[in-house]
Amino acid sequence: MSSTFAQGDLCDExxxxxxxxxxxxxxxxxxxxxxxxxxxxxxxxxxxxxLAGIDLSGRDLRGANFSGARLSGANLSGAxxxxxxxxxxxxxxxNLRGAILANANLxxxxxGGADLASADFEGAxxxxxxxxxxxxPRARFIRANLYYARPGNANFPDAVxxxxxxxxxxxxxxxxxxxxxxxxxGNANFENANLEGIRR
Amino acid sequence: xxFRAFLLNVNEANAYVIGCxxxxxxxxxxxxxxxxxxxxxLDEQRLKLAAIFLTHDHYDHTNGLDEAIAYSDAVVYGGHxxxxxxxxxxxxxxxxxxxxxxxxxxxxxxxxxxDSLSLAFEGLVFTGDALFAGSVGGTxxxxxxxxxxxxxxxxxxxxxxxxxxxxxxxPASTIAIERQYNPFFV
Numbered sequence: 001m002s003s004t005f006a007q008g009d010l011c012d013e014x015x016x017x018x019x020x021x022x023x024x025x026x027x028x029x030x031x032x033x034x035x036x037x038x039x040x041x042x043x044x045x046x047x048x049x050x051l052a053g054i055d056l057s058g059r060d061l062r063g064a065n066f067s068g069a070r071l072s073g074a075n076l077s078g079a080x081x082x083x084x085x086x087x088x089x090x091x092x093x094x095n096l097r098g099a100i101l102a103n104a105n106l107x108x109x110x111x112g113g114a115d116l117a118s119a120d121f122e123g124a125x126x127x128x129x130x131x132x133x134x135x136x137p138r139a140r141f142i143r144a145n146l147y148y149a150r151p152g153n154a155n156f157p158d159a160v161x162x163x164x165x166x167x168x169x170x171x172x173x174x175x176x177x178x179x180x181x182x183x184x185x186g187n188a189n190f191e192n193a194n195l196e197g198i199r200r
Numbered sequence: 201x202x203f204r205a206f207l208l209n210v211n212e213a214n215a216y217v218i219g220c221x222x223x224x225x226x227x228x229x230x231x232x233x234x235x236x237x238x239x240x241x242l243d244e245q246r247l248k249l250a251a252i253f254l255t256h257d258h259y260d261h262t263n264g265l266d267e268a269i270a271y272s273d274a275v276v277y278g279g280h281x282x283x284x285x286x287x288x289x290x291x292x293x294x295x296x297x298x299x300x301x302x303x304x305x306x307x308x309x310x311x312x313x314x315d316s317l318s319l320a321f322e323g324l325v326f327t328g329d330a331l332f333a334g335s336v337g338g339t340x341x342x343x344x345x346x347x348x349x350x351x352x353x354x355x356x357x358x359x360x361x362x363x364x365x366x367x368x369x370x371p372a373s374t375i376a377i378e379r380q381y382n383p384f385f386v
Contacts, residue, residue, distance in 0.1 A: 072362065072374070088205065090364070092374050108207070112333065112377030128207075130371035132334035133381025148212075150370060152334030153381040170334060173383040192383070 019050050019070070028053040047085075057095070067105075077115075092130075147186070201302060201321070202226070204241050205366065208233040211260035216326060216366055217241060217249075220300025225250040227299040228274070229319065229326045230368060234264030239271065251299060254278035255328025255368055256316040277306075279315025291317070293355070307355040311348020312337030318356055324364040325375075331356060331365060333373040336384045349384065357385065 011018045011027040018027035024037065031037055034055070041051075043064040050070045058078040067087040077097040084104045093113040103123045111129060116136035124144045131151035138158045145165045152172040159179045167186030171193045180199040202219035210232040217238060219226035226247035228238070231254065242249055249272035254262055256279065268274065277297055280290045291297065293308035297319065307318040309330035316337070318327045329337040331352050339345040356365075361376035379385065 088372070090372070090374070092377055108205075108371045110333075110372050110374065110377075112373055113381060128212075128371050130333040130373050130377070132373065132377050148370070150332075150334045153383050153386070172334065 019052060021051060021054070022046075022049040028055070052090075201323075202245055202247065203324075205372070206235075206237055206241075208235070208260075210263055212369055213260040214366065214368055214370075215264075217247070218299065218302065218304075218321065219245060219247045220302045223300030224248060225300040227297070227302075227304070228252045228268060229366075230255055230261040230328065231264040231268045232260045232262065234268040234271065238268075248272070249274045251297065252276045253297060253304075253317075253319055253326070255318065255326060255330075256313040258313070258329070261328065261368060279313070279317050293317075307351075309348065309351045309356060311339045311344045311351065314344075316348075320356075320359060320363070323362075324366060325356060325359055326366045327352075327356060327368070329368040331378065331382075332367045332369060333365070333371050333377070334382055336382075353385065 012025040013030040112132040148168040163183040166188040169188040213232035216229040295306040297304040365373040
């Protein structure tokens with residue numbers, strides 16, 4: 001498991017400290033033609049691209065390749081990312097509210113601080129992923145693989161982990177009130193987690 | 201900047217290659233193994249391995265050091281207690297390591313070992329076993345644990361929010377995530 005990226009230049013807009021999008025001289029907020037950028041974006045191979053802050057909400061992104069890409073702070077709410085390759089992708093503080101990530105590959109992905117409310121990760125590969133501080137009320141992780149994932153301090157009330165692999169998963173200080181772990185397998189770390197009303 | 205992360209077979213440790221696209225010089229961060237993937241990457245990218253940085257002297261971060269040196273004749277940077285090989289060059293807090301036109305600043309982050317080091321470049325920081333996503337390194341005493349937290353707060357968590365954090369094990373993170381949500385800091 002390895003990844004490659006090349007760090008981009010800063011946005012041309014005076015005083016802006018955000019990185020420019022891949023192939024552009026400006027960041028998403030200062031782009032002249034965001035619609036044109038999205039039309040030209042090759043979803044089949046966006047690996048390693050710098051796409052911080054981009055708005056892909058509600059889009060059909062099934063099978064897209066974002067491995068190693070920087071999607072920090074992106075709006076992916078309601079997007080369909082089924083079967084997408086998101087290995088080592090930075091999705092920190094991204095909006096994934098209601099997104100569909102069933103069977104997506106998120107191994108070693110960075111989802112810290114992301115909004116995962118009601119997102120669907122059924123069957124997804126989340127091995128060794130960073131879920132620190134993620135906000136995921138009612139998120140669904142049914143049959144997902146969370147081996148050695150790190151949801152420390154995450155907020156997952158009423159989330160569903162049924163039949164998931166939680167071997168070595170670190171739920172340290174996570175809020176799991178009302179979450180369901182029916183059929184989940186593995187020895188996880190629940191140190192100081194809120195387990196009020198969880199179902200097993 | 202050219203960058204690649206490697207998940208090694210040795211204790212699930214990470215190793216990283218960072219390279220300068222202008223001068224084609226590269227730095228290897230930690231050498232728990234020096235397997236074919238790392239060599240292939242250096243060859244593919246036409247990078248000369250000029251230096252190796254050891255975050256600390258534990259086998260899962262140094263096991264491949266001899267092989268890496270034999271392959272490249274690289275200079276080895278690390279803390280005072282590290283490696284003992286003739287190519288070693290001890291570095292201290294605020295020391296500068298140059299790789300082509302890239303410049304990394306050494307940050308003292310003792311605790312996991314007494315001479316554990318981190319290394320910050322523009323936009324990213326390598327933290328070894330001092331700081332992980334949502335956790336910190338294991339220590340031998342409460343005093344060492346306190347020392348580690350203090351140094352991380354002072355030298356690492358003061359970096360810009362969007363800096364990527366690349367630890368010795370596990371996934372990457374960012375300074376913003378760790379500062380806002382790491383259970384050991386909040």
